[in-house]
Structures are given as structure tokens and as C-alpha cells.
Amino acid sequence: MKLPIYCPSCEHALNVSQLQCEVCATAVSGNYELPFYLKLSREEQDFIMDFFLASGSIKEMSKQAGISYPTMRNKMDDMIEKIKKMTS
Amino acid sequence: MSKNWKIVFNPFERYPERDLAIAGIIGLLLSILLFWWAKQTNDGVYHVSPRANVSLAGAITEAVVCTLLVGILLSGLGKAINPRTRVIDILNATLIHRIPLTLGILVLQLPFIKAAMDQIMQAVKGNRIETLPGSTLWISTVVSLLMLAFFVYAVVLLVNGFRTAVHARKAIHYVLFAAALILAEVIYRMLLYPLLLTF
Numbered sequence: 001m002k003l004p005i006y007c008p009s010c011e012h013a014l015n016v017s018q019l020q021c022e023v024c025a026t027a028v029s030g031n032y033e034l035p036f037y038l039k040l041s042r043e044e045q046d047f048i049m050d051f052f053l054a055s056g057s058i059k060e061m062s063k064q065a066g067i068s069y070p071t072m073r074n075k076m077d078d079m080i081e082k083i084k085k086m087t088s
Numbered sequence: 089m090s091k092n093w094k095i096v097f098n099p100f101e102r103y104p105e106r107d108l109a110i111a112g113i114i115g116l117l118l119s120i121l122l123f124w125w126a127k128q129t130n131d132g133v134y135h136v137s138p139r140a141n142v143s144l145a146g147a148i149t150e151a152v153v154c155t156l157l158v159g160i161l162l163s164g165l166g167k168a169i170n171p172r173t174r175v176i177d178i179l180n181a182t183l184i185h186r187i188p189l190t191l192g193i194l195v196l197q198l199p200f201i202k203a204a205m206d207q208i209m210q211a212v213k214g215n216r217i218e219t220l221p222g223s224t225l226w227i228s229t230v231v232s233l234l235m236l237a238f239f240v241y242a243v244v245l246l247v248n249g250f251r252t253a254v255h256a257r258k259a260i261h262y263v264l265f266a267a268a269l270i271l272a273e274v275i276y277r278m279l280l281y282p283l284l285l286t287f
Contacts, residue, residue, distance in 0.1 A: 063104075070177050071101045074255040077172075 005039055013039060039086065044079060051076070098248035099184065105176050112183025116151055119190035123147040126197050130154050133269075133276045134239070136193060146284065153280055158182045158246075161268045166254040169261055173254045181249020185242045192238035201231055 007014055016032040037045060054060040062072035095102055123129070124147040129139035133154050159175075159182040166173035195201065204227040211217050250256060250265055 067102055068100060068104055068108075068252070070174070070252050070255070073172065074252070077255055 002042060003038060005034060005041075036087075040083075044082075047075065047079060097244055098252065099245075100177065100181060100249045100252040105174075105180055108180040108184060109176065111187075112180055115187040115190060116155060116183055119186060119193070120144075120147045120151045122190060122193055122197075123151065126193060128193060131277070131281055133158060133273045134189075135277075149284055150281075153284065154276065155179075155182050155186065157276055157280065158269070158272045161272050162250060162265070165264055165268050166250065169256060169264075170254050177253035178250065181246055181253060184249065185246035188238040188242040188245070192235050195234060195238075196231070201227060204228055204231075 005014055006012065014034065016030075016034060018027055018029050019032075020027045037048070040048070050061055050064070051058075054064065058072050058076060059069055062069045065072065100108065123136075124142055124144050127138060127140055127142050128136050129142055129146075130150045131137045131139075159179045162182065163173070163175045163178045166178050196205070204224045207224050208217075208220065208228055211220050246269075247262070247265070254261065256262065256265070
């Protein structure tokens, strides 16, 4: 199941309000911010994971994705820009 | 736009640099042979004229100088916009974009088109354009439109190749791109082509 990260009604970033133990059903309630990685879209999370699994080689990633090196590097640049904006 | 059409207009997004370089170099070699065989000269980066005494060495020099000039200017601009731009990506775009232009020259060598063009040239020289048959005018109109389509396709390829290589996104990047092409044309026509003629 896909974790929603934005509010479906006002599109603001969602926080975690409850966590539950799968075994004993103990629940912890609060207002926790999502970890940074989970604030990214599913495609962006996959991109970061692929980059990690390719040992940080954009060339290798582009080969696996069947696209050219500059296209993959441009995707990377767009993501870096987005993450910089999110963290600033 | 479907994936196939995207590849036609922007092969640089998908194909690795090695494949593009091979296609571009083959295209360049074929264009050299075509210019030499058809006795055509690049008197501008984007202008071709007939020249009776074109040598193979001359055709090679013109093709290489045209490609390198555009490649060097666009690489310099690309590096200024985005320091991570690779020269190979710009050179590939420069090489590949000349393929439609070469196809245009090839089409002009078809006997019935050549005959129609010769007929028009003779009529212009003799100041008797009104005597040209309708079929000749139709051929020249269709050929002109075809050449325009080849030229537009070549520019689209170069723009897309540049955009992919540089990650150009701002309007100013495209203005500078156009300025670089105009500068290439001026440098080639004013400085390089007269020099090449002396060889």
C-alpha cells in the first residue's frame, strides 16, 4: 500500500499521528514529522535507491534504465534542486 | 508525444553517446562523399552552393571545420550554462543534426529534380521565367518545402541535443544558443571559408 505524504484535501504535507505494534496492538499517538526520505514521491525514493544500488554511478543507472547519461544526470540535477529547496 | 516520435526528434534522450557518435561519424563521412561526388560546397554553415572544382580533401576540410566550429561554440556556451556539460554530448548533437541536411543534398541529386533546377537556373539567366512549364514550378515548390522540412528537422535535433546535454531550461539559454549559431555562420563565411578556398 502506498504511504500518502500529502493531504488529499489541502495538499499540505502530512504528519504521523499514530504508530502501532503489529504483534500486541500497542499504539503510540503523537504528532511526528515524516522522515525526509518518506517526504519524497515514490519515483524519487526509487531513484535514490537505484542510485545507491548502482554504487552512485549515473552511467550504470542510465544503462539499466535504457536512457542516455545526460538524461539521467538531468533527472539527478532536478532532484538535487528539489531536495535543496525542501531542506532550505 | 508517443515514445517513437520522441526518439525521432530527440534521440539524445535515449541512446548512449557511443551509438550516437558512430551514427554521427558515419553521417559525416557520407556527407563528405556526397558533397565531393555532387560537386557541392558548404559556403556557409547552413548554406550550400555548387562548385565545379571540389576536391575530396576540400570536402573533408569543409565538413570537419563546419562541425567543429558549431561544436566548439555550443560546447563553450554549454559549459558556461552548466559546467557539467560534456563535450561529447554537444559534438554528437552537432554531428547528428547534419544528417537531415545531408539527406536534403541527396534529394537534390535525383535526376528529375536536378533537371528541373537546371531548367529554372537557365530561365533565370535568360530572363524568361514565364516560359517555365507548370510541372517544373511544382517540382521546385515541393522541393523547397522538403528542404525547409529537412532544415527545421535539423534545427530541432540540434536544439534537443543541446537541451539534453546542457539541461537548458531558461529562455535566455535558447537566445544564446541562437546567437552562437549566428556567430558560427558569420565566423565561417567571413573568416574560415575564404581561408579554405586558398587550399
